[in-house]
Amino acid sequence: MAQTIIGVFDTFEAAERAQTRLESEGIARAEMEIQRATTGDISATGSDPTARPVTSEVADDGRHDGPISGIEHFFKRLFGGDDEPEEIGHYHEAVRRGGALLSVEVKDEASVERVRDALYASGAVDIDSRVAQWRSGGYTGYDRNAPSYTADEIAAERKAFPVVxxxxxxxxxxxxxxxxxxxxRVTETPVSESVNLREERTTIERRAVDRPATAADLKEGSVEIRETQEQPVVGKTARAVEEVVVGKEASTRTETVNDTVRGTEVDVERTAGTDDSPAVDPVNKPPL
Incomplete structure (x- = not known):
């Protein structure tokens, strides 16, 4: 079943951006219509004269008691007759205060949530919250004969106090x-070592004897005796006795950083209104 979803935007440009976004997501441009108030005649944009207008502008000479305006005609098409739900006046009021409406004809139920999400993501406002804001300033319902907001009035109402x-x-x-x-590096260290060395020398000893000579004593002969001695022999042998290993080890620690952060707070003070008329709750709110 086809549904009409209406998004309320603070500016016409925001509504156009939402329209462009929906078109990129597959919603036909002919299924969307933007309503806004402007001075001049009723106009519509679109190249196909048989298609529904993409944008309607509400003719405004300061009062709405002339011919049926574009937005009134739109809601009459939507609800039929003059017996509109009281809440529809809130949408009229949004346009009177400089806003714009983007209506989207959704043909299948599966696309409803997707369209709503796209409208909110593009800056659509919550009409209930906006009406509550208006009521805090004395708003009791839409007055068809009330003049549209001027640019200064729109700027004053939408003055923003950022919460930082x-x-x-x-x-x-x-x-x-x-x-x-x-x-x-190579180092040199003096060292000393003791070693026992052996040495052999020949000795000659003459002894006086008195005995008869034998044949052996009369033979010629010779004896050679060699003398020896030990000398120190120095040799060096290198051995690795220690290793120095170079590396890194990682560890973690938790450090608490203490600082201060700044911010702003916005306090809202309700002031008494001048109109004692009872507030009227919205009924039969269209989708969104």
């Missing part, structure tokens, strides 16, 4: 805190 909140963002950066440089 700083957030603390803690990051990390690596800094050089020092290091270790290892050198390897």
């Amino acid at each position: 909140q700083e957030t603390l963002e803690v990051g990390k950066r690596e800094v050089h805190t020092g290091g270790v440089r290892v050198y390897s």
Whole structure:
């Protein structure tokens, strides 16, 4: 079943952006219509004269008691007759206060949520919250004979007080805190070592004897005796006795960062109105 979804926007440009977004998501431009108030004659944009208008502008000479305006004609097409739900006046009031309406004809139920999400994502306002805001300023219902807001009145009503909140963002950066440089060099150290050396020498001893000579004593001969001695022999053997291993080890620690963040708060003070007429709750609100 086809449904008509209406989005309320603060400006005509915001409604146009929402229209462009929906068109990019597959909604036909002929199924969308923007209503806004402007000075001049009723006009519509679109190249196909048989198609529904894409944009309607409400003729406005300061009062709405002339011919049926574009937005009134739109709601009469939507609801038929003059017996509109009271809440429809809130949409009229939104246009009177400088807003714009974007209506979307949705042919299938599956696309309803997608269209609503796209409207809100494009800046559509919550009409209930907006009406509550108007009521705090004395609004009791739409008055067809009330003049449209001037540019100054629109700017004054929409004056924004930003609510600012700083957030603390803690990051990390690596800094050089020092290091270790290892050198390897050759050293010379004087050492001393004791060694026992053996030495052999010949000795000659003459002894006086008195005995008869034998044949052996009369033979010629010779004897050679060699003398020896030990000398120190120095040799060196290199052995690795220790290793110095160079590396890194990582550890983590938790550090608490204390700081202050700034922000602003907006206090809303309700003031008494001058009209004692009872407030009227909206009924039969169209989708969105």
